[in-house]
Amino acid sequence: MLRLISFIFVCALFNCGFSKEESCSRFEFLERLLEKMAKMELNFDQLQKNVNTAQNAMDTALKSAETKLETLEIKSEAFAEGLAAQIEKLDEQVTANFTCALTKKLSEMGILSTPTACPDGWIPFQNSCYLFGDDDVMFNDAQKFCQTFDANLVNIESPKENSFLRSQLKKRKAPRHWIGMTDMEREGEWKHYPSHSDVTFFDWGKHQPNNGRVSNCGAFWESFQYLWVDEPCTNKFKPLCEKKSDPGVSIQ
Incomplete structure (x- = not known):
């Protein structure tokens, strides 16, 4: 201007x-x-x-x-999680059906004798029997409970065993169960309990283990989709016992 x-x-x-x-x-x-x-x-x-x-x-x-991109990413993650859950469920069904069919066929052919036996109330899987306790007790008391049945708290050694136990817990809608593992001796070095052998398979929940020296015992937790958490050993959860099955299966 x-x-x-x-x-x-x-x-x-x-x-x-x-x-x-x-x-x-x-x-x-x-x-x-x-x-x-x-x-x-x-x-x-x-x-x-x-x-x-x-x-x-x-x-x-x-x-x-x-x-829209953020929404798509969220939907993609949800889809991937749902697909993984369906695959896991399908894998369990296929494994169970195959095991059942194979056992039946081998029995008919006379190759297998009487199937593996577990005490009443115990659940068989592979070469072990499992008992899901009903009462909430501290970690050491849970081990004592298992010992009354000549058993110990469960030592999880493979993804298949872990997947089987998670499926059983989901069916029972059980909130929390102790796992036979601790890092009492040295923080962060997890050992099977009571054998004290190294834990080589883990299935920790998100941000777990997270309580350091305060929490030295492992457990299944419903809020973490039955993945593993570390908790104070003085907390009270239900025992999950394991013992070797009776030698009822033999290959001739």
Whole structure:
């Protein structure tokens, strides 16, 4: 605006040295020039508004795309978790059906004798029997409970055994059960209990183990989808006992 006023002022001074006719002609020229400049300024303002509008539209579209991408990622994670659960369930069913069919067929062929036997109330799996206790007791008392049956707290040594136990706990809707493992001797070095052999397979829940020296005993926990947690050994959970099955299966 300042440049425009200066321009008009200079033009006015310039007109002072001309005749009346020449001044009018030049004044009309300046009027048209100012009109064009005013229109150009309006066009520029409109162009700037259009640019701002387009920029806002792009920002809105970008935010919408980011939101949709986040939603898609959440759905993808949920789908992956659901698919993994279905695969795990299918694997358990296939394993159980195959084992049952194979045992039946071998028995019919006379290759297998009487199936592996477990005491009443105990659940067989592979070469072990498992007992799911009903009373909540401290870790050491849970071990004593198992010893009354010539058994110990469960020592989990493979993914298949762990998967079997998790499925059993889910069926029972059992909230918490002790696992025979501790890091009492040295923090972070988990040992089977009571054998004190190294634990080589783990299935910790999210952010577990997390309680350091306060928690030295392992357990299944429903809130963690029956993954493992570390807990104070003085907490009271149900025992989960394991003993070797009677030698009822023999290969001739």
